[in-house]
Amino acid sequence: MTEGEPLIRWDWIASHLDEFALRLAEHVELTVIAVGVGFVIAFALSLVILRVPRAEGPITAVTGTMYTIPSLALFALLIPYTGLTILTAEIGLVSYTLLILIRNIVRGIRGVPPDVREAAVGMGYAPREVLLRIELPLALAVIIAGVRVATISTIGLVTVTSLIGQGGFGFLILIGIQRFFTTELIAGAVLSVALAIVADALLVLLQRRLTPWARAE
Amino acid sequence: MKLLGDVARWFAEPAHYQGPDAVQTRILEHLEVSGLAVLVGVLVALPIGLYLGHTGRLGFIAVNIANIGRAIPSLAAIALAIPIAGTLLGVQNGLGFWPTFLALIPLALPPVLTNAYVAVRAVDRDVIEAGRGMGFSEAGILREIELPLALPLILAGIRTAAVNVVATATLGALVAFGGLGRYIVDGLGLQEYDRLFAGALLVALLAIAVEVALGTFERAAVSPGIRVQQGAL
Numbered sequence: 001m002t003e004g005e006p007l008i009r010w011d012w013i014a015s016h017l018d019e020f021a022l023r024l025a026e027h028v029e030l031t032v033i034a035v036g037v038g039f040v041i042a043f044a045l046s047l048v049i050l051r052v053p054r055a056e057g058p059i060t061a062v063t064g065t066m067y068t069i070p071s072l073a074l075f076a077l078l079i080p081y082t083g084l085t086i087l088t089a090e091i092g093l094v095s096y097t098l099l100i101l102i103r104n105i106v107r108g109i110r111g112v113p114p115d116v117r118e119a120a121v122g123m124g125y126a127p128r129e130v131l132l133r134i135e136l137p138l139a140l141a142v143i144i145a146g147v148r149v150a151t152i153s154t155i156g157l158v159t160v161t162s163l164i165g166q167g168g169f170g171f172l173i174l175i176g177i178q179r180f181f182t183t184e185l186i187a188g189a190v191l192s193v194a195l196a197i198v199a200d201a202l203l204v205l206l207q208r209r210l211t212p213w214a215r216a217e
Numbered sequence: 218m219k220l221l222g223d224v225a226r227w228f229a230e231p232a233h234y235q236g237p238d239a240v241q242t243r244i245l246e247h248l249e250v251s252g253l254a255v256l257v258g259v260l261v262a263l264p265i266g267l268y269l270g271h272t273g274r275l276g277f278i279a280v281n282i283a284n285i286g287r288a289i290p291s292l293a294a295i296a297l298a299i300p301i302a303g304t305l306l307g308v309q310n311g312l313g314f315w316p317t318f319l320a321l322i323p324l325a326l327p328p329v330l331t332n333a334y335v336a337v338r339a340v341d342r343d344v345i346e347a348g349r350g351m352g353f354s355e356a357g358i359l360r361e362i363e364l365p366l367a368l369p370l371i372l373a374g375i376r377t378a379a380v381n382v383v384a385t386a387t388l389g390a391l392v393a394f395g396g397l398g399r400y401i402v403d404g405l406g407l408q409e410y411d412r413l414f415a416g417a418l419l420v421a422l423l424a425i426a427v428e429v430a431l432g433t434f435e436r437a438a439v440s441p442g443i444r445v446q447q448g449a450l
């Protein structure tokens with residue numbers, strides 16, 4: 001922070017709205033790819049766990065260890081192999097979503113009442129139909145709760161990818177730190193938190209739309 | 218494979234264990250700022266969490282504060298700590314230890330507070346009623362009944378906080394702090410991939426070591442009677 005410089009220069013903010021829009025698009029893109037790819041992988045691994053309960057221990061151990069490794073360290077370990085690319089960022093971001101998503105998908109599907117499942121089987125549903133038409137809809141609230149947590153933490157972690165040349169709003173934070181320019185770093189930080197809040201609210205709305213029966217309870 | 222050889226040579230180089238940039242110095246700096254931040258976080262959040270859990274007040278806030286904490290990006294916390302440290306402690310303290318330390322404290326608070334609240338709330342109401350019937354004071358109930366029974370979850374919250382803080386202390390290198398993040402940030406800046414990779418390995422190992430050490434401590438500290446009970450659930 002430089003002496004005599006105001007904490008926030010509003011004129012700078014007003015003249016950089018175009019850049020904010022660009023960083024927003026980057027931030028959303030990095031987040032959507034990470035949560036989307038993470039969900040597909042987590043869903044597949046969850047199905048494995050549900051079918052082969054013995055696999056739960058090893059899968060939880062591996063995803064839990066990935067979750068423990070600090071984000072910057074994980075990116076740094078990948079750089080010599082995949083460089084300062086969006087691929088490096090996404091490998092790291094995706095691996096952080098897995099633990100949370102798998103936990104909620106497995107918990108959600110296991111939480112489906114056994115008599116409901118039995119009734120479906122008794123009515124002649126094939127295993128695939130039981131999964132798609134009975135278990136998934138009933139587990140949806142718990143699954144979306146996991147997606148919310150994964151999305152919020154991913155939006156936060158995306159800012160760290162600015163160090164490997166990506167970053168969305170994190171880019172503003174990083175440049176702000178390097179230039180000692182508080183306006184830019186505060187703008188980046190506030191916009192990133194705001195994006196997390198908006199994304200969370202949208203997912204709550206999505207959940208209400210997808211599980212109308214949950215509202216009556 | 219050439220990289221791994223370079224990294225092994227980096228670790229074997231005696232110069233990397235001398236002077237201000239020595240590996241052991243960086244590890245100590247990292248643990249010092251993390252330990253202090255977790256300590257302050259526990260001192261602030263644990264009494265609040267225990268009190269709210271005991272009285273059952275403000276439950277919604279106590280439970281959701283962990284989610285709010287997660288929404289604050291670690292890089293943003295470090296960045297925002299620069300002007301805060303500069304304003305509170307003078308411009309000369311706007312970089313280095315202080316902004317790193319100040320940014321880590323709010324990351325330590327939410328898991329400690331939320332877990333303490335949930336843990337105390339989860340204590341069997343019958344046990345508390347029995348304690349009250351036996352003439353325990355409210356403070357006695359908290360100290361003698363709720364605290365021991367809530368201990369496993371409380372310690373798990375502190376472990377989560379510690380791992381988060383150790384991870385985020387890495388970013389302190391961006392605001393001119395030392396710690397193991399120094400090797401990553403400098404390795405990136407200088408494009409020295411052996412230093413970068415060595416630093417990343419050290420940070421990852423330190424985080425896993427903290428996780429394992431605190432997990433072991435949890436199992437040792439929790440009363441065997443409670444452990445059996447949990448296994449039975």
